[in-house]
Amino acid sequence: MxxxxxxxxxxSVGFILAKAFARGGYHVFADxxxxxxxxxxxxxxxxRVSDSEVGTISEKLDIxxxxxxxxxxxxxxxxxxxxxxxxxxxxxxxxxxDSTFFSVSLGRLAEQEAGTGLMANTVxxxxxxxxxxxxxxxxxxxxxxxxxxxQTGEANVKAAAKGYEYAVNNFKGKLKQTLSPLSDxxxxxxxxxDAIALGAVAAGCTFMAAYPxxxxxSIMEYLASKSDELGLVAVQAEDEISxxxxxxxxxxxxxxxxxxxxxxxxxxxxxxxxLAGITETPILVVLGQRPGPxxxxxxxxxxxxxxxxxxxxxxxxxxxxxxxxxxxDAFWLTVKAFNLAEKYQLPVILLTDQHLASSYSTxxxxxxxxxxxxxxxxxxxxxxxxxxEYKRHKITPSGISPRALPLEGKALxxxxxxxxxxxxxxxEDADIRTRMMLKRLRKLDGLRHEIQHPRIYGSQKAEALxxxxxxxxxxxxxxVDILQGHGLDVGLLHLNELWPFPAGAVTDALRGVRKxxxxxxxxxGQLAHLIRSQTGRKVTGNILKFDGRPFTPARIANxxxxxxx
Amino acid sequence: xxxTADYVGGNPAWCPGCGNFGILAAIKKALVALEIEPYxxxxxxxxxxxxxxxxxxxxxxxxxxxxxxxxxxxxxKIANPELVVIAIGGDGDGYAEGGNHxxxxxxxxxxxxxxxxxxxxxxxxxxxxxxxxxxxxVTKTTPHGADIPINPIALAIAAGATFVSRGFxxxxxxxxxxxxxxxxxxxxxxxxxxxxxxxxNHKNTHAWYRERVYKLEENGYExxxxxxxxxKAQEWGDKIPIGVIYKEERATYEERLSTxxxxxxxxxxxxxxxxxxxxxxxx
Numbered sequence: 022m023x024x025x026x027x028x029x030x031x032x033s034v035g036f037i038l039a040k041a042f043a044r045g046g047y048h049v050f051a052d053x054x055x056x057x058x059x060x061x062x063x064x065x066x067x068x069r070v071s072d073s074e075v076g077t078i079s080e081k082l083d084i085x086x087x088x089x090x091x092x093x094x095x096x097x098x099x100x101x102x103x104x105x106x107x108x109x110x111x112x113x114x115x116x117x118x119d120s121t122f123f124s125v126s127l128g129r130l131a132e133q134e135a136g137t138g139l140m141a142n143t144v145x146x147x148x149x150x151x152x153x154x155x156x157x158x159x160x161x162x163x164x165x166x167x168x169x170x171x172q173t174g175e176a177n178v179k180a181a182a183k184g185y186e187y188a189v190n191n192f193k194g195k196l197k198q199t200l201s202p203l204s205d206x207x208x209x210x211x212x213x214x215d216a217i218a219l220g221a222v223a224a225g226c227t228f229m230a231a232y233p234x235x236x237x238x239s240i241m242e243y244l245a246s247k248s249d250e251l252g253l254v255a256v257q258a259e260d261e262i263s264x265x266x267x268x269x270x271x272x273x274x275x276x277x278x279x280x281x282x283x284x285x286x287x288x289x290x291x292x293x294x295x296l297a298g299i300t301e302t303p304i305l306v307v308l309g310q311r312p313g314p315x316x317x318x319x320x321x322x323x324x325x326x327x328x329x330x331x332x333x334x335x336x337x338x339x340x341x342x343x344x345x346x347x348x349x350d351a352f353w354l355t356v357k358a359f360n361l362a363e364k365y366q367l368p369v370i371l372l373t374d375q376h377l378a379s380s381y382s383t384x385x386x387x388x389x390x391x392x393x394x395x396x397x398x399x400x401x402x403x404x405x406x407x408x409x410e411y412k413r414h415k416i417t418p419s420g421i422s423p424r425a426l427p428l429e430g431k432a433l434x435x436x437x438x439x440x441x442x443x444x445x446x447x448x449e450d451a452d453i454r455t456r457m458m459l460k461r462l463r464k465l466d467g468l469r470h471e472i473q474h475p476r477i478y479g480s481q482k483a484e485a486l487x488x489x490x491x492x493x494x495x496x497x498x499x500x501v502d503i504l505q506g507h508g509l510d511v512g513l514l515h516l517n518e519l520w521p522f523p524a525g526a527v528t529d530a531l532r533g534v535r536k537x538x539x540x541x542x543x544x545x546g547q548l549a550h551l552i553r554s555q556t557g558r559k560v561t562g563n564i565l566k567f568d569g570r571p572f573t574p575a576r577i578a579n580x581x582x583x584x585x586x
Numbered sequence: 587x588x589x590t591a592d593y594v595g596g597n598p599a600w601c602p603g604c605g606n607f608g609i610l611a612a613i614k615k616a617l618v619a620l621e622i623e624p625y626x627x628x629x630x631x632x633x634x635x636x637x638x639x640x641x642x643x644x645x646x647x648x649x650x651x652x653x654x655x656x657x658x659x660x661x662x663k664i665a666n667p668e669l670v671v672i673a674i675g676g677d678g679d680g681y682a683e684g685g686n687h688x689x690x691x692x693x694x695x696x697x698x699x700x701x702x703x704x705x706x707x708x709x710x711x712x713x714x715x716x717x718x719x720x721x722x723x724v725t726k727t728t729p730h731g732a733d734i735p736i737n738p739i740a741l742a743i744a745a746g747a748t749f750v751s752r753g754f755x756x757x758x759x760x761x762x763x764x765x766x767x768x769x770x771x772x773x774x775x776x777x778x779x780x781x782x783x784x785x786x787n788h789k790n791t792h793a794w795y796r797e798r799v800y801k802l803e804e805n806g807y808e809x810x811x812x813x814x815x816x817x818k819a820q821e822w823g824d825k826i827p828i829g830v831i832y833k834e835e836r837a838t839y840e841e842r843l844s845t846x847x848x849x850x851x852x853x854x855x856x857x858x859x860x861x862x863x864x865x866x867x868x869x
C-alpha cells in the first residue's frame with residue numbers, strides 16, 4: 022500500500038507499481054481509497070500482486086509506503102508479521118527505525134537525485150521494488166511510458182533508481198519475499214471505467230453526453246480524449262437532465278449513445294428513462310453507485326441503488342439492468358447493453374460502483390473478434406423504399422417494431438412522449454393505450470431470454486450459500502475459498518444480469534440449500550428484497566456493509582462464520 | 587418541387603382563434619418556400635399546446651419531456667447534422683422548465699432553429715402565470731400578481747445566441763420570413779413568437795399585440811451591434827419590435843467538431859476492431 026495526502030502522488034505511485042508488476046507477468050489487483058478533496062486528507066492505493074489470478078484486495082499488507090504520518094497511524098495494524106513500513110525519517114522523527122519501520126530520507130534523496138523533493142513518492146516506489154528485489158529495468162520502462170522520455174521522465178527514473186539502490190544496500194534480506202518478473206506475457210492493466218469506455222468503443226458507441234461526477238467521470242474523459250481519433254462525439258452537458266435527453270435525441274436519429282453518472286445525477290435522469298421507455302429509444306446509462314442519500318460519501322463505494330435502478334421513473338415500461346461482476350465483465354456487459362438497448366429498443370442501465378470503477382486488474386487483452394454488434398430490427402433503405410407507409414410503433418407479436426432512421430429513406434419517423442398510435446402520433450384512446458402498453462411490455466418476453474444465468478462457485482447444494490451481485494464477486498469468491506479451507510460447505514450464487522430478474526435460475530439455485538445469505542454493500546439487503554419479490558423465497562440472513570468501503574474476503578468469511586455458528 | 591400539400595398533417599386540438607394556427611401556417615410556408623421536403627426535417631417539441639404542433643404538419647417528429655426540447659434537439663443535430671432540426675416549445679417549456687438548457691444551447695451555438703410560442707401564460711394547465719407574464723398579471727397561482735418577466739431576447743443575446751428574433755403569430759408572412767432566415771442561419775436561431783392565447787390571456791390579446799408591434803426591417807434597424815441589440819431588447823410596452831434583433835456569425839458547435847467532417851455519426855460503420863489500437867495502450 023502507498024498512502025499519503027491528496028497531491029503527494031499516491032495515485033501515480035500506486036499505478037506505476039501495479040503496472041511494473043503487470044509488465045513482469047504478474048496478476049495484479051489494485052484499489053483506491055480517496056477523499057473528496059484536491060489537497061490534503063488521507064488517500065491510499067493498494068496493490069496486490071500474485072502469480073495466479075486475483076479478483077480482490079487483501080486486508081493484510083507486506084509493504085506500507087507511508088508518504089505521511091497518518092498513513093502509519095492508520096495502517097500499521099494491517100501489516101503481516103514480517104511486513105515493513107517505509108517512511109521519511111526526516112519528516113516523521115518520532116518513529117524509531119526497527120525491523121518493521123524503515124526510515125528512508127525520501128525527500129532528501131529525491132532532492133539529490135532529481136532536484137526536487139516532490140519526487141519523494143517516486144523514491145518510495147524504488148524502495149518498494151528494491152525491497153522485493155524486483156527488476157529495475159521493468160520499472161524504468163514503465164516510468165518512461167508514464168512520464169514520457171523527457172526531463173520529467175528521466176528525473177523520475179533517477180529518483181526511483183536511487184530508492185531502489187538504497188533499499189538493496191540497506192535492507193537486504195529484511196523482507197523474506199522477493200519477486201522477479203515471471204514472464205513477458207503482457208496483460209492489460211485497466212480499471213472498471215476504462216473497461217466500460219473500451220466496451221463502448223468496441224460496441225460502436227458514437228455519442229456520449231454526460232456531466233462530470235465521481236466515480237464515473239473518467240469514462241467521458243477517456244472517450245473525449247479519443248473522440249477525434251475514433252470519430253465519436255463526447256459532449257459535456259450543462260446537467261444530467263440535458264445529458265440523458267441529448268443521448269435520446271442522438272439515439273433517435275441512429276447513433277449508439279450513452280451517458281454515465283452516479284446516483285445523484287441518475288436521480289435527475291429518471292424522468293427521461295421513461296421517455297426512452299415510451300418512445301422506444303435505445304440508450305445506455307452507466308450508473309456508478311456511491312453512497313447516498315444526497316451527496317453521501319462522494320468518493321466511496323456502495324450498492325444502494327439496485328432497487329432504484331430497477332424501478333426508477335414513473336409508469337411501467339421495460340428496461341434491462343446489468344451489473345458487472347468484474348472489470349472484464351464491465352467490458353462485455355457494456356457491449357451486451359448496447360445490443361439489448363437496440364434489439365429491444367429500450368433503456369439499459371449498467372450498474373457499477375466506485376469500487377469497480379476505480380479498481381485496476383490485469384486482464385488478457387479482450388478478443389475483439391468475439392464482439393458482436395446486433396442492432397436489431399433496423400430497416401435498410403431498400404426495405405424502407407419497398408414499404409408504402411412506415412409505422413414507428415407498429416404493433417407486433419414480439420412487441421418490437423422495425424426501426425427506421427430519419428434520412429435513411431424518405432420514411433417519416435414519428436414518436437411522442439405522450440401515448441401514441443402506431444404511427445407515433447399522440448392519442449388518448451383507451452384501446453390504443455392498452456395495446457401500446459402491452460406491446461411495449463411484451464418486449465420483456467424476448468429480453469428475459471437474453472439474461473444469462475447467475476454465476477455459481479463452490480459447492481452446488483451447499484450448507485450455506487452466499488448470494489451477491491455486481492462488484493463484490495472477487496471478494497465473495499475468495500471468501501468461499503477461505504471458508505472451504507476451514508472445512509465449511511459453502512457455495513456462491515452471484516448475479517450480474519439483474520433485470521429482467523432471472524427468477525427461474527435463482528429459484529433453482531436456492532432449492533435444497535439450507536441456509537442462504539445475501540452479501541451486499543448496502544444497509545437494507547436490496548437483493549434479498551428482490552429475491553423475495555421475484556421468487557417468493559426468503560434468504561436466511563443478510564451480511565451487509567455500508568460504511569463506504571468495499572468488502573474484503575476475510576470480512577465476509579468472518580461474518581458468515583458468525584452467522585452459521 | 588415542394589408543395590403546401592406535402593405539409594398537411596392531423597387536425598389541431600387547439601382552441602379556435604389560437605395564435606398557434608398562425609405559427610403552424612408560417613412554419614409550413616417557410617419550409618415550402620425553402621423547398622425542404624418533410625423527410626429532411628426533424629421537429630423536436632416539448633410539452634404544452636406548442637409541443638403538439640409537429641403532429642399537425644409533416645416531418646420526422648421527436649416529442650419529448652417538458653422543458654427538454656433543446657437537449658433532445660441538439661443531441662439529434664450532432665448525431666445527424668444533415669437533418670433540418672426545428673425545436674418547438676412554449677414559454678413554460680423553454681424559459682421556465684428548460685431555462686438552463688436554453689442558455690447553454692445558445693452558448694454552444696448548435697445549428698438549430700428554436701421557436702418559442704410565447705403566449706405569456708400557461709394554457710394547458712389552464713391559466714397560470716408564465717415566466718414571461720407581464721408584471722402584476724393575476725392568476726390563480728399568482729393572486730398578488732406575477733413578478734417581473736424574463737426577457738428572452740436579452741437573455742439569448744447575453745447567452746451567446748447568434749440569431750435572436752421576435753415574431754408575431756398574427757403576421758404569418760413576416761413570421762414565415764423570420765423562420766426562413768432562422769433555418770438558413772448557421773447557428774442557434776431563436777424565434778420568440780408573440781402568440782395570443784384566446785382562452786387564458788385576456789390582457790395580451792390579438793388586438794393588444796397588433797396595436798404595438800412594429801417591424802424593425804422597416805425602420806432601417808441593423809441587428810449586428812450587440813449593445814444596440816441589448817437596448818432594443820428592452821423595448822416593451824407601447825411599442826414592441828418584431829424582426830431580427832441580433833445576428834452574428836460564429837462557428838457552430840457542429841462545425842467545431844472535427845469528427846463530423848467525416849459525415850454524420852449515424853452513418854458510421856460500427857467496427858469492434860477499431861478498439862484494437864486502444865487495447866494495446868493498456869498493455
